[in-house]
Amino acid sequence: MASLSASNHVARVLSVANHVADVDASSRIANSWRRCLVSHKLDPARRGPPQTLTEAEVRHVAEPMEETIRLLTPELDDLARVLRDAGYCVNLADVNATMLLSRLPGEADTEIFLRWKVYTGSNFSEAFEGTNGLGTCLAEQKPILVHRDEHFREQWGIFSCAVTPLFDEAGRIAGAVNITSCRDDLSRAAHQLALAVTMEATRRMEGAIFRGHFRNAWIATVPDNGGSGLLAYDDDHRIVGACRSARALLGLTDGLIASGIDLSRYIRFDHRAARGADEIVELRRADGRPLGQGQIAPPQRARPLTQRRDAPVDRFDALHRLAGRDPGLIRSVKRLRSIGDHNLPVLLHGETGVGKDVFARAIHAASSRARNHYVALNCAAMPESLIDAELFGYEAGAFTGARRDGSKGLIVQADGGTLFLDEIGDMPIALQTRLLRVLENREVWPLGALKPVPVDIRLISATHRDLGRLAEEGGFRADLYFRLRGMEVHLPALRERADRDDVIRQIAREEAPNCRLSDSAWSQLAAYPFPGNMRQLRHVLRLAGCTAENGIIADADLDLPPFRGRRAEPDLAAAERATIVDALRKHGGRVAEAARTLKLSRATLYRKIKVLKVDTGPS
Numbered sequence: 001m002a003s004l005s006a007s008n009h010v011a012r013v014l015s016v017a018n019h020v021a022d023v024d025a026s027s028r029i030a031n032s033w034r035r036c037l038v039s040h041k042l043d044p045a046r047r048g049p050p051q052t053l054t055e056a057e058v059r060h061v062a063e064p065m066e067e068t069i070r071l072l073t074p075e076l077d078d079l080a081r082v083l084r085d086a087g088y089c090v091n092l093a094d095v096n097a098t099m100l101l102s103r104l105p106g107e108a109d110t111e112i113f114l115r116w117k118v119y120t121g122s123n124f125s126e127a128f129e130g131t132n133g134l135g136t137c138l139a140e141q142k143p144i145l146v147h148r149d150e151h152f153r154e155q156w157g158i159f160s161c162a163v164t165p166l167f168d169e170a171g172r173i174a175g176a177v178n179i180t181s182c183r184d185d186l187s188r189a190a191h192q193l194a195l196a197v198t199m200e201a202t203r204r205m206e207g208a209i210f211r212g213h214f215r216n217a218w219i220a221t222v223p224d225n226g227g228s229g230l231l232a233y234d235d236d237h238r239i240v241g242a243c244r245s246a247r248a249l250l251g252l253t254d255g256l257i258a259s260g261i262d263l264s265r266y267i268r269f270d271h272r273a274a275r276g277a278d279e280i281v282e283l284r285r286a287d288g289r290p291l292g293q294g295q296i297a298p299p300q301r302a303r304p305l306t307q308r309r310d311a312p313v314d315r316f317d318a319l320h321r322l323a324g325r326d327p328g329l330i331r332s333v334k335r336l337r338s339i340g341d342h343n344l345p346v347l348l349h350g351e352t353g354v355g356k357d358v359f360a361r362a363i364h365a366a367s368s369r370a371r372n373h374y375v376a377l378n379c380a381a382m383p384e385s386l387i388d389a390e391l392f393g394y395e396a397g398a399f400t401g402a403r404r405d406g407s408k409g410l411i412v413q414a415d416g417g418t419l420f421l422d423e424i425g426d427m428p429i430a431l432q433t434r435l436l437r438v439l440e441n442r443e444v445w446p447l448g449a450l451k452p453v454p455v456d457i458r459l460i461s462a463t464h465r466d467l468g469r470l471a472e473e474g475g476f477r478a479d480l481y482f483r484l485r486g487m488e489v490h491l492p493a494l495r496e497r498a499d500r501d502d503v504i505r506q507i508a509r510e511e512a513p514n515c516r517l518s519d520s521a522w523s524q525l526a527a528y529p530f531p532g533n534m535r536q537l538r539h540v541l542r543l544a545g546c547t548a549e550n551g552i553i554a555d556a557d558l559d560l561p562p563f564r565g566r567r568a569e570p571d572l573a574a575a576e577r578a579t580i581v582d583a584l585r586k587h588g589g590r591v592a593e594a595a596r597t598l599k600l601s602r603a604t605l606y607r608k609i610k611v612l613k614v615d616t617g618p619s
Contacts (some may be wrong), residue, residue: 133161171244350491353533372417510546
């Protein structure tokens with residue numbers, strides 16, 4: 001059956017490329033297929049993994065982009081959190097289509113990406129792999145969606161890729177942002193929505209690159225057909241830089257910018273109104289025609305001068321902003337201030353999507369460890385077989401498939417800084433024992449090592465589970481639980497926050513800065529319970545900002561699925577247990593087949609069977 005499918009795909013590619021099939025001959029997919037056959041001389045039936053660099057080779061290739069990667073990582077992490085539940089792998093690639101930074105989704109999907117080598121170091125150039133989202137996007141320098149059998153090579157037909165090109169501060173191609181899903185239950189329309197979200201995230205990444213490059217210049221944000229362009233100018237109002245869209249809008253070239261042309265030749269505004277940070281001003285063209293409202297941001301070197309000398313920046317500002325006006329969170333932040341830099345472990349408890357990682361980063365930033373690494377691991381997203389090596393590290397040759405130069409492991413990488421273990425309740429019991437030993441002895445034994453490595457870390461953990469109850473039932477080590485619970489902070493669900501309306505307004509300003517909410521859209525947001533919490537709210541508003549017309553978010557722009565009420569945590573556990581029991585019954589108690597049906601690894605299913613006390617015998 002597989003060979004028949006492959007031959008059908010090859011026949012379709014050849015017929016389209018030779019203008020035989022009844023399709024749009026000028027479509028981008030058809031043109032790419034022709035390039036692959038004629039220019040690249042590729043075989044659509046060829047199978048095999050992509051070219052993949054070693055870890056040392058990746059470091060060498062990524063070195064010129066080190067600062068860019070640092071600037072883009074927070075936005076890439078946010079995009080991965082938004083799309084994780086839909087099974088998307090998120091990648092940042094260079095201009096040669098080599099993946100330099102990858103964020104894999106949940107456990108079941110991650111195994112597929114690892115098996116097919118869709119991760120850091122792999123190269124998906126169109127010249128090597130044929131039509132695919134990453135390679136074809138970079139070949140054409142345009143956003144593209146390549147859906148399943150639109151791939152040139154038949155073996156990539158299980159994936160759908162949505163990719164946007166990334167341009168640098170001078171409008172040159174710098175790489176691409178790729179999202180890939182292996183799920184067959186997502187329609188093309190769903191992938192189009194994900195592409196829209198990715199395009200908006202890429203726009204923000206380009207803004208971060210531009211602002212990082214021109215940090216010593218004034219920056220004007222110029223409205224452009226629902227989007228915005230960026231202009232950088234010096235204290236004498238001479239243009240020193242312009243992003244790609246601003247160049248197109250105003251007709252700027254490298255030559256004009258290099259000549260130090262005056263800003264007033266293109267736009268005019270009241271400079272006296274732009275004295276503080278990120279001021280809103282009315283912009284006009286040089287001939288007086290209105291351009292709309294823009295933002296003027298002063299140089300970063302100038303910003304500290306606007307602060308009073310007797311009002312130093314409070315390192316707990318980020319935590320206070322996250323707490324808002326919610327009394328419970330305000331109390332928690334006050335307690336965090338009181339423990340100061342004491343090396344006390346913190347356990348964050350809250351539903352999925354409440355922002356546990358964001359809160360943990362703020363705790364790290366408020367500590368004396370802020371200048372050192374903040375290292376995060378999601379224990380639920382990492383396959384059980386990989387957590388050990390990722391967390392504790394290993395020596396060269398410790399096991400088959402190990403990197404030639406070994407790996408330090410996340411705990412050692414966090415030395416002097418903060419280690420954040422998200423979804424700690426999903427950590428396997430055997431690894432809990434090793435982690436407890438690290439916390440007690442302050443040293444790590446990498447796999448295959450002859451001596452331990454001393455470490456100094458602050459540990460922040462997070463979970464949506466009731467670890468106390470889990471410990472009582474034997475699903476979590478009680479001694480580790482009390483080690484982790486130096487101070488427990490409860491992060492309330494969005495629907496429970498006393499300042500809920502303030503939070504919605506603030507996130508709307510962040511995710512859709514060029515839009516305003518209509519009355520009907522606000523009513524919907526205010527009434528909706530947001531079971532996905534902050535993550536869902538950000539996702540909804542980010543998408544709404546992409547689809548809004550004339551800068552107004554209407555209720556039709558809000559992707560709010562019907563909500564039928566929330567069940568308590570024990571009910572969710574009961575529902576999960578019932579699903580597992582049903583899968584085992586259908587497969588006669590065969591765990592391997594049940595795991596495939598549930599899209600779980602066998603190790604994870606065995607762990608859930610033990611925790612939920614499921615009888616694996618056939619009934």
